[in-house]
Amino acid sequence: MSFLDIFSKKKKVQSAPEEAPKHWVKCDKCNSLMYFKEVHIQSKVCPKCEYHMKLSAKERIALLSDEGSFVEFDKNLIPTDPLKFVDKKSYKKRISQAREKTGNSSAVISGECNVFGMPIQLVCFDFTFMGGSLASVEGEKIVRAVNRSIEKKQPLVIVSSSGGARMQESTYALLQMSKTSAAIKRLSDHKIPYISILTDPTMGGVSASFAWLGDIILAEPEALVGFAGQRVIKQTIGADLPEGFQKSEFLLEHGLIDMIVKRGKMKKTIYDLLNYFSDDSLVQEEFVGIEYHKQTQELDNEAIIEELDSKEVSEEIKDEALEKAEEIVEEKKEFELKLKNKS
Numbered sequence: 200m201s202f203l204d205i206f207s208k209k210k211k212v213q214s215a216p217e218e219a220p221k222h223w224v225k226c227d228k229c230n231s232l233m234y235f236k237e238v239h240i241q242s243k244v245c246p247k248c249e250y251h252m253k254l255s256a257k258e259r260i261a262l263l264s265d266e267g268s269f270v271e272f273d274k275n276l277i278p279t280d281p282l283k284f285v286d287k288k289s290y291k292k293r294i295s296q297a298r299e300k301t302g303n304s305s306a307v308i309s310g311e312c313n314v315f316g317m318p319i320q321l322v323c324f325d326f327t328f329m330g331g332s333l334a335s336v337e338g339e340k341i342v343r344a345v346n347r348s349i350e351k352k353q354p355l356v357i358v359s360s361s362g363g364a365r366m367q368e369s370t371y372a373l374l375q376m377s378k379t380s381a382a383i384k385r386l387s388d389h390k391i392p393y394i395s396i397l398t399d400p401t402m403g404g405v406s407a408s409f410a411w412l413g414d415i416i417l418a419e420p421e422a423l424v425g426f427a428g429q430r431v432i433k434q435t436i437g438a439d440l441p442e443g444f445q446k447s448e449f450l451l452e453h454g455l456i457d458m459i460v461k462r463g464k465m466k467k468t469i470y471d472l473l474n475y476f477s478d479d480s481l482v483q484e485e486f487v488g489i490e491y492h493k494q495t496q497e498l499d500n501e502a503i504i505e506e507l508d509s510k511e512v513s514e515e516i517k518d519e520a521l522e523k524a525e526e527i528v529e530e531k532k533e534f535e536l537k538l539k540n541k542s
């Protein structure tokens with residue numbers, strides 16, 4: 200064995216630890232080192248300190264939508280380079296690298312899916328695609344999602360995770376703030392509910408436009424949400440910032456957001472909130488339909504109660520059962536009335 204052989208062998212041994220990060224995850228908050236399955240099973244929430252690690256757009260879609268229900272739209276919209284922008288690398292190169300890294304065509308994945316059977320339009324940002332930055336394609340995808348929401352009378356949910364407007368598209372990127380805000384206004388004119396979900400981080404032009412315009416604004420715990428970065432603000436005002444500044448807990452305390460929702464409860468919360476909306480605005484005709492169906496199904500209990508009546512059970516149980524049956528019949532009447540008023 201030559202000296203070079205020993206050297207090359209040693210090199211091989213050194214390359215082994217590269218595999219380690221795939222199997223072990225370190226929590227950014229409590230520094231615990233955990234086996235990746237332990238973390239992934241909890242949707243990337245640290246089992247030790249509940250720190251919410253970043254999710255990709257695809258992971259977010261899997262978390263929020265019913266299995267197999269997501270249909271992606273506008274996948275063929277691809278960023279162009281209108282300004283022929285070059286910094287350390289050309290913008291074109293950055294786009295192709297981001298596409299290769301994430302498998303996405305832009306920083307946003309948009310589409311239609313079901314949440315516990317309720318159809319919605321869903322838009323998710325991917326922070327790993329150029330910091331989830333907002334540019335022409337992302338803005339256009341949001342506007343098209345709004346248009347589908349109006350057309351199909353489906354609620355809109357946008358999950359933001361973004362550093363802000365994409366500097367490589369300059370004014371074209373900044374224009375997306377007004378373009379998306381105007382689209383959200385149209386959504387509001389049509390009385391279609393829009394839930395904005397802020398995740399770590401939601402900054403710059405994204406927070407300064409559609410992300411703050413939700414009918415209901417939810418945030419994940421400890422998410423960094425703001426417009427300018429803390430260092431810039433500190434330098435501008437020349438004072439120390441309060442503890443927890445720009446964290447979702449701080450924003451909730453100061454009335455800027457409506458709720459902090461843990462990742463495990465996000466899907467159910469979206470469903471429950473949209474159900475509240477549906478009662479008044481009746482945007483989702485299906486909502487009432489589903490409830491009606493549930494009630495009529497329960498009405499089959501009447502037959503059971505009749506049967507119960509013919510059998511030897513105590514009066515107390517019979518009374519209770521009949522009372523319940525009456526309640527159901529009343530509820531059914533109410534639902535029928537609701538449906539009648541609607542049509």
Ligand SMILES: [Zn+2]
Pocket residue numbers: 226227228229230231245246247248249250
């Ligand atoms: Zn942790």
